[in-house]
Amino acid sequence: MDELGARAEELQGRPFTHLPELVKVLREQQAIHGPISPVLESKLDALADGEAFTMVTGQQVGVFGGPLFAVYKLLTVLKRAKQAEIKLKKPVIPIFWMATEDHDYAEINHVFVRQPLSRQLRKEALSTVPLAGKASVGELEFDRLKIELVQMLQRLLLSEAETAYTTMLYPELIDLIQASHSFAEFFGRMMRRFVGEDFILFDPHQPAVRALGRDMFKRLITDHDRLNTALHDAFEDGMPHVELNREAAHLFYHDGTRELLTKQDGLFTTKRGHRFTEAELIRQVETYPERFSNNVVSRPLMQDFLFPTLAYIAGPGEIAYWLQLRPLFHVFDWKMPLVIARLGAVLVSANDEKKLAQEGVTLIDYLMEPLPDHAFDEEEFDQSLYAYRTLTEVIGREAGKHGHRFDAKARHVLERLADEMRVEAKRDQYRLNSRRIHLSTRLLPMDAPQERIWSMVPLMNRHGLDLFKRLYDVYEQTEVERCLVKL
Secondary structure, eight states: OTTHHHHHHHHHTSOOTTHHHHHHHHHHHHHHHOOOOHHHHHHHHHHHTTOOEEEEEEEOOOGGGOBHHHHHHHHHHHHHHHHHHHHHTSOEEEEEEEOTTOOOGGGTSEEEEOOTTOSSOEEEEOOOOTTTTTSOGGGSOOGGGHHHHHHHHHHHHHTSOOOTTHHHHHHHHHHHHHHOSSHHHHHHHHHHHHTOSSSEEEOTTSHHHHHHTHHHHHHHHHTHHHHHHHHHTOOOTTSOOOOOOSSEEEEEEESSSEEEEEEETTEEEOTTSOEEOHHHHHHHHHHOGGGEEEOTTTHHHHHHHHSOEEEEEEOHHHHHHHTTTHHHHHHTTOOOOEEEEOOEEEEEOHHHHHHHHHHTOOHHHHHHSOOOOOOOOHHHHHHHTHHHHHHHHHHHHHHHTTOHHHHHHHHHHHHHHHHHHHHHHHHHHHHHHHHHHHHHHHHSGGGSOHHHHOBHHHHHHHHOTTHHHHHHHHHHTOOSSEEEEEO
């Protein structure tokens, strides 16, 4: 954040002649997701006039909002944009870039649901969508999945205890499902309804956006060789290793499916047999810009072309690959935007605190070393029945004096009683373990941070539909990377 002034000065020296048209597109997109605040409307006016900056974050458009870290990114960009406005004394617009150009359907089609008596959560996933592995998320059918989404929501809520919020949350989510006609719409409506009205939701998949990116698509093609050289030379000792396709042309070509372009022997080709010279591909961009989209390498470059971007709010994995993208910005005589880590949170309820106290551990101790289940020791239990087994032998012998059938019957009755004692001992063990299972699924679900497993719905069912607006108030008051939020 200390570099904001220098970054703003650099952006002011670059032309963004397309901003009036971009703002028109942004307004059309917001009309789909829900109203924005009057303050944000005025900031869009300033952006159209070249008198505002943006801060950007983004994520896949997961069903029911996706994992919590998507919300945390949004809350972070809201916080940082507000801080930047104060420092620069100019409007700064928070942008959430919805990754509708991605094609990984498995990333967005599921939520995790609690199971009785288990630390493991169950993945609830939508059925396969035709072309799901080959088409962008923005091209996938949504309306035919609405019944499945309703059923998923029902199973998600049935796995939770009913609260005072359940009967309000369920119909609201049903309305959002019915009003949406794409994964992006459903995601955007969720964020607008439950997070706020002071940010822009941006869908890059729309043809109007592709048309605005026409000049950038052409530059990615004409500067392909320089970009690939920069990418090959980008890795330095000490950088985290990330999987980046360093041989691709960093553009996808859409012709019914989404195909990655690669340059070989002076031609741009796809695996399905498309072949273009550079001039032919440029003509395709000029005439059909909607046929092109970005990959993980070129998306940050397109973002910097479309928006006067002060900073990108990134998660740990994104920071790793952004480090290797910096030289690519220099190919266009730009500097990379600031990269700022997103904030996180540990959400702890009063019930969680009570169970931690009963276990005699602090929250920090638990997060560092979670408590395992109490194991049931069959051998120890059998040893505890030694006296009972001796009594069984005595009673069996005495009953046997009156005939073998009395011996067998007496032993059967006593063994059944021993089995009942074993079941009761296991019940006692479960009562102890249920507390630990609760702490595990709430604080470290499947041994992962909450934000990677839990979605918005269970949290709102437990703590209220305004939870994430309250969480933003907590973010406003903290600078720590992972804040504690007591609910």
